[in-house]
Amino acid sequence: QKEVEQDPGPLSVPEGAIVSLNCTYSNSAFQYFMWYRQYSRKGPELLMYTYSSGNKEDGRFTAQVDKSSKYISLFIRDSQPSDSATYLCAMSAGNNDMRFGAGTRLTVKP
Amino acid sequence: SQTIHQWPATLVQPVGSPLSLECTVEGTSNPNLYWYRQAAGRGLQLLFYSVGIGQISSEVPQNLSASRPQDRQFILSSKKLLLSDSGFYLCAWSVLVRGGYTFGSGTRLTVV
Numbered sequence: 001q002k003e004v005e006q007d008p009g010p011l012s013v014p015e016g017a018i019v020s021l022n023c024t025y026s027n028s029a030f031q032y033f034m035w036y037r038q039y040s041r042k043g044p045e046l047l048m049y050t051y052s053s054g055n056k057e058d059g060r061f062t063a064q065v066d067k068s069s070k071y072i073s074l075f076i077r078d079s080q081p082s083d084s085a086t087y088l089c090a091m092s093a094g095n096n097d098m099r100f101g102a103g104t105r106l107t108v109k110p
Numbered sequence: 111s112q113t114i115h116q117w118p119a120t121l122v123q124p125v126g127s128p129l130s131l132e133c134t135v136e137g138t139s140n141p142n143l144y145w146y147r148q149a150a151g152r153g154l155q156l157l158f159y160s161v162g163i164g165q166i167s168s169e170v171p172q173n174l175s176a177s178r179p180q181d182r183q184f185i186l187s188s189k190k191l192l193l194s195d196s197g198f199y200l201c202a203w204s205v206l207v208r209g210g211y212t213f214g215s216g217t218r219l220t221v222v
Binding site for chain 1: 153159167210211212213215218
């Protein structure tokens with residue numbers, strides 16, 4: 001079993017749709033959870049950073065962490081064509097041990 | 111503000127040739143530095159990280175090495191490239207060890 005599992009997609013939605021991206025993990029020591037957005041041929045950029053369980057909202061983006069289920073989610077409201085990218089989940093126990101999911105490729109069609 | 115520079119953007123090298131990729135960070139002191147490799151359809155694989163000058167930790171034994179000759183400079187090297195070394199190489203930095211890295215723009219390496 002991989003330490004971090006993420007459905008690679010691809011996921012295609014119409015503009016304005018709500019997008020749900022998810023990851024599961026197996027290491028219960030993970031406490032810090034992140035979502036990165038990566039455009040084609042570019043480096044990933046940090047979108048959301050959360051600690052432990054709970055929700056965090058930033059504009060159209062909401063990150064959820066459920067440590068009891070070892071499950072994290074990223075929701076994108078009112079999706080835009082500019083949101084088309086690969087989204088990577090990442091998590092860490094806090095000691096240079098960050099692990100990434102394989103990434104989900106999202107396309108938002110106008 | 112902090113910036114990270116990584117070059118070159120693309121590189122095509124023959125099998126058996128040497129490799130040197132450079133990464134520099136501006137606007138911060140004593141950053142944690144990382145080299146990752148990303149293969150198509152796969153997640154990022156941590157290759158090396160460094161918490162200070164001359165301090166290198168290797169995650170996966172392979173045909174690569176890293177060095178940190180200066181506080182904000184991180185170099186990825188190989189003496190003889192293999193076909194399997196092809197991939198997208200990313201440098202990153204952070205102040206904290208718990209994540210939230212800032213990545214460079216990457217180098218796409220093709221070994222032929």
